[in-house]
Amino acid sequence: MTEARASYHHGNLRAVLLENAERVLEESGPDELSLRQLAREAGVSHGAPRQHFADKRALLDALAERGFEQLGSELLAARMAENAPFRDQLLAFARAWVRFATRRPALLDLMFAAKNRDDALQAVADRTFAATSAMIARAQEAGEVVAGESVPFAIFATLQGLASLVTSGMSGARPPAQLVDETITTLVDGLRPR
Numbered sequence: 088m089t090e091a092r093a094s095y096h097h098g099n100l101r102a103v104l105l106e107n108a109e110r111v112l113e114e115s116g117p118d119e120l121s122l123r124q125l126a127r128e129a130g131v132s133h134g135a136p137r138q139h140f141a142d143k144r145a146l147l148d149a150l151a152e153r154g155f156e157q158l159g160s161e162l163l164a165a166r167m168a169e170n171a172p173f174r175d176q177l178l179a180f181a182r183a184w185v186r187f188a189t190r191r192p193a194l195l196d197l198m199f200a201a202k203n204r205d206d207a208l209q210a211v212a213d214r215t216f217a218a219t220s221a222m223i224a225r226a227q228e229a230g231e232v233v234a235g236e237s238v239p240f241a242i243f244a245t246l247q248g249l250a251s252l253v254t255s256g257m258s259g260a261r262p263p264a265q266l267v268d269e270t271i272t273t274l275v276d277g278l279r280p281r
Contacts, residue, residue, distance in 0.1 A: 101139040101149075103129050108150055112193045117147060147197060152211050154198045158187050159215035166218055173226040174275045180219055181246050181267050188250035189263060195250060216243070232278045245274055 104125050111120050120143060122136045129135075140146040165183035167176045188195045198212075223239045226232040249270050252258045258266050 100129060100131060100135060104136055104139060104146070105150060105153055108146055109153075109191075109194060112150065112197065113191065116193060117197060120146065122146060148205065148208055150194065151198045151200075152208055154191070154194045155208070155211045155215045158184070158195075158198070159211075161187050162215065163218065169222075169225065173222070173229075173231045174271065176222050176226075177242070177275060178268065178271045180222070181249070181271050182264070184246050185250050185253055185263055185267050188254050192254035195254070199247060219243075230280060232275075233280050238278065241278075242274065245270065 107125050107128050108120055111125070122140065122143060123133045125146075126133045126136050136146075140149060161183045162180060165179045167179050219242075220239055223232065223242060227234050227238065232238060249258075249267065253263045253266065261269075
């Protein structure tokens with residue numbers, strides 16, 4: 088019996104399918120994902136994945152959800168004390184986000200693809216960024232950052248754009264760490280109350 092089959096009989100088929108799907112996603116993109124191929128690789132019948140994923144869309148949504156959970160864990164690990172300067176907190180957050188993006192660019196793209204949004208996935212995304220949203224709100228309350236509902240959006244959009252530039256190779260010759268530091272400095276300077 089193969090290791091994949093043994094894992095399936097121990098109740099790990101969903102995890103095996105997700106791991107293999109993420110590998111295919113990163114190597115070849117979402118168009119190359121096939122439940123039938125994943126079943127073959129796992130050593131199970133072609134119908135076995137349907138016990139966990141109704142179709143390819145459900146598999147992609149589960150991959151995106153898992154990605155948000157993993158990103159959330161990395162962001163939480165990078166989190167600093169609440170009394171640390173906002174710039175330092177945001178820099179730690181940005182570095183963790185870009186590290187995740189450079190290791191898993193296709194997964195990050197999938198996570199933010201609008202077609203994957205449903206209520207459950209939105210809830211996971213909201214949990215992923217809850218601590219960061221609270222950090223921004225504290226900085227606004229302390230007068231370190233301008234007030235306004237658009238500020239968190241501007242920060243998240245900047246960081247997602249930065250991650251995209253780094254992973255696509257469009258960031259130029261500067262090392263990603265330098266680019267992150269310079270971008271955060273510029274962003275924080277621009278968000279200071281005048």
